[in-house]
Amino acid sequence: KNQVEQSPQSLIILEGKNCTLQCNYTVSPFSNLRWYKQDTGRGPVSLTIMTFSENTKSNGRYTATLDADTKQSSLHITASQLSDSASYICVVSAYGSGGGADGLTFGKGTHLIIQP
Amino acid sequence: GAGVSQSPRYKVAKRGQDVALRCDPISGHVSLFWYQQALGQGPEFLTYFQNEAQLDKSGLPSDRFFAERPEGSVSTLKIQRTQQEDSAVYLCASSLGTAGISYNSPLHFGNGTRLTVT
Numbered sequence: 001k002n003q004v005e006q007s008p009q010s011l012i013i014l015e016g017k018n019c020t021l022q023c024n025y026t027v028s029p030f031s032n033l034r035w036y037k038q039d040t041g042r043g044p045v046s047l048t049i050m051t052f053s054e055n056t057k058s059n060g061r062y063t064a065t066l067d068a069d070t071k072q073s074s075l076h077i078t079a080s081q082l083s084d085s086a087s088y089i090c091v092v093s094a095y096g097s098g099g100g101a102d103g104l105t106f107g108k109g110t111h112l113i114i115q116p
Numbered sequence: 117g118a119g120v121s122q123s124p125r126y127k128v129a130k131r132g133q134d135v136a137l138r139c140d141p142i143s144g145h146v147s148l149f150w151y152q153q154a155l156g157q158g159p160e161f162l163t164y165f166q167n168e169a170q171l172d173k174s175g176l177p178s179d180r181f182f183a184e185r186p187e188g189s190v191s192t193l194k195i196q197r198t199q200q201e202d203s204a205v206y207l208c209a210s211s212l213g214t215a216g217i218s219y220n221s222p223l224h225f226g227n228g229t230r231l232t233v234t
Binding site: 034041042043044045046049089091103104106107108109111 | 120
């Protein structure tokens, strides 16, 4: 069964500090991996996407990495801001499975709190 | 608007009542998904439409849950005889292509309907 595990479950850091969120997956055949940001009371919004051939992808202060051999991804946030407080969800897409239950596997998310 | 719109934003239902949740996807988007999100958890797949065809409904938790997209645009998720365990946020998402294989076709989520069953 395809699975996505995220750690830590929650994280509290001070404004201005950096942090790294982890995502481990067992999804086959792998197509791509996305990180989503979900603000409280809102729907998730895509931050980055990577395929197996991409090792790193940046979006402003967000940098995602992917190691397709170990099936691990990380999301690094630099110089955190109060607006970064949100849940970050890792979503892995399986190739050829369309959009159904086997097509996209969601992690449970990491709940990040930035304190002033 | 340019985004996915869901209504109502909040719904309180008494146990046993029927509810209907609406999703207006982005115009032209082929794929439409419904997810259930419990507090502090990631979204859980419910069902998937490609145009008007419901290709996967394996995530619907019981036969009390029913979804339709009759004209390949607006979708409705109906829950009959609601139970307390149905309390959750129901998210709708749409994408331009078939999400499982498309690199350039992210999911665009609505802000969800928070259902509370009392």
